[in-house]
Amino acid sequence: MAYTSDKPKPAESSDELRARIPGWGVDLDPKDRPAVPQERVDPDFSGAHWEFPERQPEKWPRERSIEHRFLTPVFGTACPPRGLSGRIRRHAYARYSEARAAHWLLLLGADRVDELESTLRSFVSRRPDNLVAETGVRAELTRRGLSSRLGHNRADVVHHPIDPVIVVAPWVVGAGLAYTLVRRLARRRRG
Template sequence: MVYTAEKPEPRETPDRLRARIPGWGVDLDPRDRPSVPKERFAPELTGAHWDFPERQPGYETRERSIEHAFVTPVFGTAAPLKGLSGVVRRYAYRRYSEARAAHWLLLIGADRIDVVESRVRGLLQGRPDNPVTESGLRAEISGHGGVSRRRSTRADLGHQWLDPLVSGAPWIAAAGLGAAAVGRWKGRSHR
């Protein structure tokens, strides 16, 4: 409804709605609603005999939203928190509600930190990332990537010019920082 100076039309009465719309209001009488017995908590009528399940071990240390009193009885542990990204995630859960943008921005930032930590860990373990194969560049060349872009309505055509910059800039920056560090180290060793 648009806000105007005129007085709005009064709402239609249930009788007028029932006359105008076939079947309107059929569920107003609780005796006619098929879900009414399910809406009442009466385990003796339904035969339900469910109790709160035993808690999974380790629930005390799991992160949970401040809106919830406790962690669910069963939870995933596939990716335990670690490093600086874990500290940021714990802070996001401990400090901000899930309704706040700060909560989600911190979690996104923690994901980015985790990527950097994983790349550094891989480099230190002698298994660095391979940007050529992991970015799909080889598949674009050998899998007719150029042909699939001509006369196409692919969604990624609008930003394809930006893809090399987004994918390559971190590697170029890391190479530049590495070269500068090596140059500085060599300069110190020659003194």
């Protein structure tokens, strides 16, 4: 029974499990368990003060794994899925089991698409992203960035040369594409 205070009943009896799994039930004898003096067993006590927890209201359709009949009683609401990344996430949950690699690869791809969407959204807003502050370039120059990395047996030293490429290259490519687009539009208006 999913999401209740009841514990599920074992499918097999102790004798069947002991016959099938070598060493199963080795701690059934209280003399073999080191925690026995502190152990208090009450089979009717589950620790829960509810039969089924109160359900959180669902303000919009949430992603739900196809393995589950319904949503968990409590779920996150901080980032509602939106745009293309939201569609990719919904597809991953609606189509693939959590046991499939495709499910997780689609969710990873949706994260990358979401990052791109938020970057594009910042360009059209009145307050675009501050690349110098957010990428830590200023801190590299003023807060001993290079000396803090060298000579300290850090595992991430090997990828330092590629960091500027990974961080800066998308912005340079984007700026180049924007420049080319604006230039073509200007030529069309003139000609």
